[in-house]
Amino acid sequence: MPILSAEHLTKTFETGGDATRVAAVGGVNFVAEKGEFVAIIGASGSGKSTLLHMLGGITRPTSGRVVLEGVDLATLDDDALALIRRRRIGFIFQRYNLLPELSLRENVALPLVLDGLTAAACEAAASAALDAVGMTNRAGHRPDELSGGEQQRGAIARALVTEPALVLADEPTGALDSGNSSRVLGLLRELVEQRQQTLVMVTHDPEIAAAADRTVSMRDGLIVADTAAVAEVS
Numbered sequence: 579m580p581i582l583s584a585e586h587l588t589k590t591f592e593t594g595g596d597a598t599r600v601a602a603v604g605g606v607n608f609v610a611e612k613g614e615f616v617a618i619i620g621a622s623g624s625g626k627s628t629l630l631h632m633l634g635g636i637t638r639p640t641s642g643r644v645v646l647e648g649v650d651l652a653t654l655d656d657d658a659l660a661l662i663r664r665r666r667i668g669f670i671f672q673r674y675n676l677l678p679e680l681s682l683r684e685n686v687a688l689p690l691v692l693d694g695l696t697a698a699a700c701e702a703a704a705s706a707a708l709d710a711v712g713m714t715n716r717a718g719h720r721p722d723e724l725s726g727g728e729q730q731r732g733a734i735a736r737a738l739v740t741e742p743a744l745v746l747a748d749e750p751t752g753a754l755d756s757g758n759s760s761r762v763l764g765l766l767r768e769l770v771e772q773r774q775q776t777l778v779m780v781t782h783d784p785e786i787a788a789a790a791d792r793t794v795s796m797r798d799g800l801i802v803a804d805t806a807a808v809a810e811v812s
Contacts, residue, residue: 579648581743581776582633584608587642589628602628604799605642610744613774615767617790619781625799626780627748633778634667634746635659647743664689668737670747674729676721676736683708683717686736693740707735711765727758734765738775745769747779751786763789 589603603625610616620626631637633644635651644651646666651659663669676685687704695703708717711731721729730750737745747766751759767789769775779790787793795803 580609581612581614581647582608582610582778583645584629584633585643585645587629587632587644588640589625589632589637590640601799603632603639606799606801608633608794608801610776610778612776613770614792615770615777615779615790616792616794617779617781617787618794618796619784619787620796621782624796626782626796628799629796630746630748630778630780634669634744635663664693665740666743668740668742668745670730670733670737670745670750672749672752674721674726674733674753676729676732678721681718681720682713682724682732682735685721685732686717686739689736689740703739704735707739708732710738710769711735725758726754727761730754730758730762731765734762734769738769743776745775745777747777749781750779751781751783759786 585607587603587606587608588601590599590601592598593600606629618626618629628637632639635644646662649662651662654662677688680688683701683704686707687700690700690703705714705717708714711734713728713731713735716724716728724732750766751762754762763786766777766779770777781787791806793805794801
């Protein structure tokens with residue numbers, strides 16, 4: 579059984595005073611296996627971010643279903659869905675979303691604090707996650723004392739701290755320069771290879787998507803191509 583699957587997924591929104599309905603995603607099927615790195619690529623308005631938000635239980639679909647580790651997210655009430663998001667899904671956003679008043683270690687530990695773990699357990703898990711992304715020496719710093727690349731590495735640590743089944747990344751290099759983008763992509767690649775982490779990333783950039791095992795292309799709310807990466811031959 580795949581870690582994640584979506585079946586006949588649609589999302590429509592009402593726009594304007596005449597309640598016109600616009601299909602952001604229209605009848606998408608999608609699967610991600612354990613340890614797979616999938617990039618969803620498309621232009622602005624293609625439906626890729628809407629799809630990602632439905633896969634992560636942030637947005638409920640208009641129809642169809644998302645199944646994570648055998649659990650149909652559509653069968654969960656809001657409280658149960660929030661628990662799944664906090665415990666089994668790690669989110670990485672373009673703008674990091676670190677709380678400015680907290681240290682990096684406290685930001686990383688926050689999902690565990692919200693889950694009621696002891697202070698010692700939270701600190702140990704946060705320290706391990708920061709070590710995994712090479713940020714141990716910056717753990718006591720607040721976000722405004724960190725570079726953009728360091729903040730994003732901290733955000734990746736926060737996504738990993740619960741040991742989630744699935745990590746979803748929405749344009750994770752969009753706010754970074756080319757050097758930091760390369761380092762963050764390398765880190766994501768290592769997490770997939772060394773931890774067998776399932777990772778689904780949204781991007782508009784073909785060069786960023788090339789880091790993934792598979793590229794899923796979207797246009798007008800539909801998947802128009804699904805291509806495995808071609809291994810380089812030395």
